[in-house]
Amino acid sequence: MIRDVSVTVRPGIVTYPGEPGPTFTPIHAMASGDLDNVNALSMGIHTGTHVDAPRHFIADGATADSLDLEAMVGPCRVVEVPGDDAIGAPFLENLGLPPDTRRILFKTTNILRAQKPVFDPTFVALGIDGARWVTAHGIRLVGIDYCSMEPFHQQGETHQELLAHGVVIIEGLDLVRIDPGEYELLCLPVKLEAEGSPARVILRDLRRPS
């Protein structure tokens, strides 16, 4: 069974402050007598469910088109995060994840914030000590259920730590219908030569060796 954990990209969705949401501009329109409907899309790249590439916080860093697909496809853990504090190293350590864990998605109380019609800066995210735990433990991908992996008051430290170590960041997931546990993650971002890229992300039951 395929579980979609992506948000619908449509005009009016909440974006990070200062970043433009999606607009569709008709190029052809059947309502105007054209043969087909064709629109142009315009939006900030970090709109909806998307990945961050190193270029987002590293001037000469890699762009999204060169992210390693093997990092974005494979077994993953969905972890429930209670409360409203930043995700820290002690919390991650206490999860007792298997040492071969490579991908973690954080299901947080952001579920409630994501239902609001406006941006909520109190969102739960990964603190800098949590980011250091991630890079020290060979994690290749982390994902979260709001607009940013980094607490709102920080100045890029979480992004810098993750991106400098080649960790792929997924932001804007919808995990509301997903139970904590182990899945196969399939995160496929558009092959965009830019600092990030919109992505479709799904979970499937894990592929077990026979």
Next chain:
Amino acid sequence: MIRDVSVTVRPGIVTYPGEPGPTFTPIHAMASGDLDNVNALSMGIHTGTHVDAPRHFIADGATADSLDLEAMVGPCRVVEVPGDDAIGAPFLENLGLPPDTRRILFKTTNILRAQKPVFDPTFVALGIDGARWVTAHGIRLVGIDYCSMEPFHQQGETHQELLAHGVVIIEGLDLVRIDPGEYELLCLPVKLEAEGSPARVILRDLRRPS
């Protein structure tokens, strides 16, 4: 092993005539002293590797966000198409595909056209009789290695036939390094509420029942 069959989306890539290619507009730029790099993306939705949804040719048709993911993920056949003629019903019939075939990607002589810096209207595509063969045989998805599934001189008949029957269309694939054969297809379009959507498409070795 993951085989990427998507094209890189960057300024200057070839698009269908009349449709704008990608532009990136800086919102934040580290080169200007900002903390990070953030761009806005603007482009025609049918740029690069993308899917068409029914809304593309059916005024009240479904948008890309509601395309069935099960149609876009699963076993697929990569079929080599020689020559420069439109893909027709006799060619498809003579392939002798297994009756449970649900997804077909056409690897054509468009490989040569895709290397050109400008749009080439002589591209190989699926003729209307070929489209009728597809819908009569329970195919759920077809993909091709140039900007359109429909011969340039036609007036929408191929798209209408496919989309009216709920067949997902992938356009703009890069199949140059792919041998004909059977694969697992993973086509994940951005969950865009529009008549189509950019997609990342990969092939893997087929998941065999144990």
